[in-house]
Each structure stands twice: as structure tokens, then as C-alpha cells.
Amino acid sequence: MILHSKISFQTGPEHWHQNYPMAKGDKQSPIEINSKDVRHDTSLSPWHASYDPGAAKTILNNGRTCRVVFDDTFDRSVLRGGPLTGAYRLRQLHLHWGSADDHGSEHVIDGVKYAAELHLVHWNPKHGNFAGALKQPDGVAVVGVFLKVGKTPKPEMKRILEEIDNIKTKGKEAPFQHFDPSILFPKSRDYWTYHGSFTTPPCEECITWILLREPIEVSPDQMARLRSLSKNGENEPMCPLVDNWRPLQPVKGRIVRASFK
Numbered sequence: 717m718i719l720h721s722k723i724s725f726q727t728g729p730e731h732w733h734q735n736y737p738m739a740k741g742d743k744q745s746p747i748e749i750n751s752k753d754v755r756h757d758t759s760l761s762p763w764h765a766s767y768d769p770g771a772a773k774t775i776l777n778n779g780r781t782c783r784v785v786f787d788d789t790f791d792r793s794v795l796r797g798g799p800l801t802g803a804y805r806l807r808q809l810h811l812h813w814g815s816a817d818d819h820g821s822e823h824v825i826d827g828v829k830y831a832a833e834l835h836l837v838h839w840n841p842k843h844g845n846f847a848g849a850l851k852q853p854d855g856v857a858v859v860g861v862f863l864k865v866g867k868t869p870k871p872e873m874k875r876i877l878e879e880i881d882n883i884k885t886k887g888k889e890a891p892f893q894h895f896d897p898s899i900l901f902p903k904s905r906d907y908w909t910y911h912g913s914f915t916t917p918p919c920e921e922c923i924t925w926i927l928l929r930e931p932i933e934v935s936p937d938q939m940a941r942l943r944s945l946s947k948n949g950e951n952e953p954m955c956p957l958v959d960n961w962r963p964l965q966p967v968k969g970r971i972v973r974a975s976f977k
């Protein structure tokens with residue numbers, strides 16, 4: 717009798733729940749924001765980021781995204797206000813992007829997919845550490861900024877994208893200092909907010925999402941740089957790091973609030 721061993725690497729988002737049951741939860745991210753279902757909440761206050769440029773440490777390619785890591789050992793770079801209670805510490809920022817300009821963001825706004833989505837990840841120090849915060853519904857706050865391709869790119873994105881040449885392959889890390897990520901924010905502070913999850917396993921439902929309504933612009937060349945990153949390690953076959961976004965998840969009756977009319 718010949719045994720056919722069938723090895724299937726079931727790692728796609730549809731299979732995550734087999735190892736991470738939370739991936740099939742009722743508060744998963746990303747979701748589509750439909751303006752007709754959004755509730756303008758006049759009690760929502762403005763959000764404030766006070767970041768210390770000296771907290772920036774390194775930039776790395778972890779094979780899934782390009783991530784900038786910050787010193788979060790004390791209240792050095794914090795996010796306050798908006799839907800949040802207390803100061804949340806900035807831990808890292810990273811991006812999700814597509815293989816072409818017409819898709820790449822994780823959240824979708826009235827059917828619009830942006831070329832990329834920047835996530836600034838903060839955690840609530842009242843829960844001791846990041847690992848503890850993951851287990852709490854108010855443990856983490858992520859600010860999402862949409863990126864669209866245009867002719868007046870933000871010079872500040874240059875800084876991140878210039879470093880990309882030094883972290884082309886998985887596992888590569890480079891120093892990344894003296895960087896204040898609040899320069900990446902658009903003019904308007906208008907945002908949507910809802911309760912959701914990490915968009916990668918283990919998909920804990922611990923995130924207060926704050927999605928900025930106004931996208932920032934990047935140049936075609938900047939998007940091409942992002943797409944030049946590789947998933948593979950240095951001496952492995954080339955595999956472009958693109959389309960690292962999770963498909964839309966069910967809203968399951970959640971209310972999305974807007975800070976604006």
C-alpha cells in the first residue's frame with residue numbers, strides 16, 4: 717500500500733482559526749466602514765499624540781511587514797484622548813500594502829481600498845506590559861492612517877522608505893533614530909473608532925481602533941520601494957513582500973463612531 721503524504725501548509729487567513737480560535741470571534745479586524753451606518757458621537761474628544769523622537773530605536777523587516785520599534789519602557793511617547801482613557805504608550809508602527817495602487821489597506825471606507833495603511837500601535841500601561849495588555853479589551857490602541865498614491869508626497873514618509881534599502885530581506889534590522897511619527901499624520905484629526913482585534917494571529921480582541929479620515933499621499937516611487945521588500949531571508953528564493961493585508965471581517969453588530977459630522 718502506498719501512503720501519499722499530503723503536506724498542506726494551511727497558513728492563509730481562512731485557516732488561522734484552527735490554531736487561533738479568536739480569529740473567528742465577534743470583534744475581528746479589519747472591517748468595512750460604511751458611512752451610512754456610522755454614528756457621529758459628539759462626546760468623542762480630540763486625540764493627542766505626544767511622541768519623543770528619541771524613543772525611536774530600529775526598523776526591521778520581519779518577513780510580514782516593515783516595522784519601526786520604539787522604547788516603551790516608560791511614558792515617553794504616548795497617545796491620549798479620543799475614545800481612550802489614560803495615556804497609551806507607542807510601541808511600534810508598521811504598514812500593510814498591496815501589489816498595486818488600487819488595493820493594500822486593511823480597512824475599507826465606503827468601498828474604497830487605499831494603496832496602503834499605516835498602523836501606530838500603543839498599549840495601556842495600567843496592564844503592566846504589552847503581553848498583559850493583549851488580554852484586556854482596553855489593552856491596545858492602534859491609529860490607522862490611509863496612504864494613497866499622489867503627486868504631493870509627504871516628505872516625512874521618505875525617512876522610512878529610504879531605510880528600506882537596508883532591510884530588504886526577512887530578519888534584517890537597522891538603527892532608526894530621531895524620528896517623530898506624528899509628522900505622518902494628515903492635517904485633519906477627524907477619525908472613526910470601533911472595537912476590534914489584531915489583524916494578524918493570535919487576533920486578540922483588545923484593540924480600540926482610531927482610523928483617520930484624511931489619507932496621506934505617497935509617490936509612486938515610494939510605493940514601489942515598499943513593494944521591493946522581500947518575505948524571504950537573504951539567501952532564499954525571492955518572494956516579494958506585498959498584499960500583507962487581512963481580508964474584511966464580519967462587523968457583527970458593532971457600532972462605528974465618528975468624531976465628525
Ligand SMILES: NS(=O)(=O)c1ccc(NCc2ccco2)cc1
Nearest residue numbers: 835837858913914915916917918
Ligand atoms: N495589524 S495590527 O495593528 O492589528 C497588529 C499590531 C501588532 C501586532 N503585533 C504582533 C502581536 C500580536 C499579538 C502579539 O504581538 C500584530 C498586528
Ligand SMILES: [Zn+2]
Nearest residue numbers: 810812835915
Ligand atoms: Zn497592522
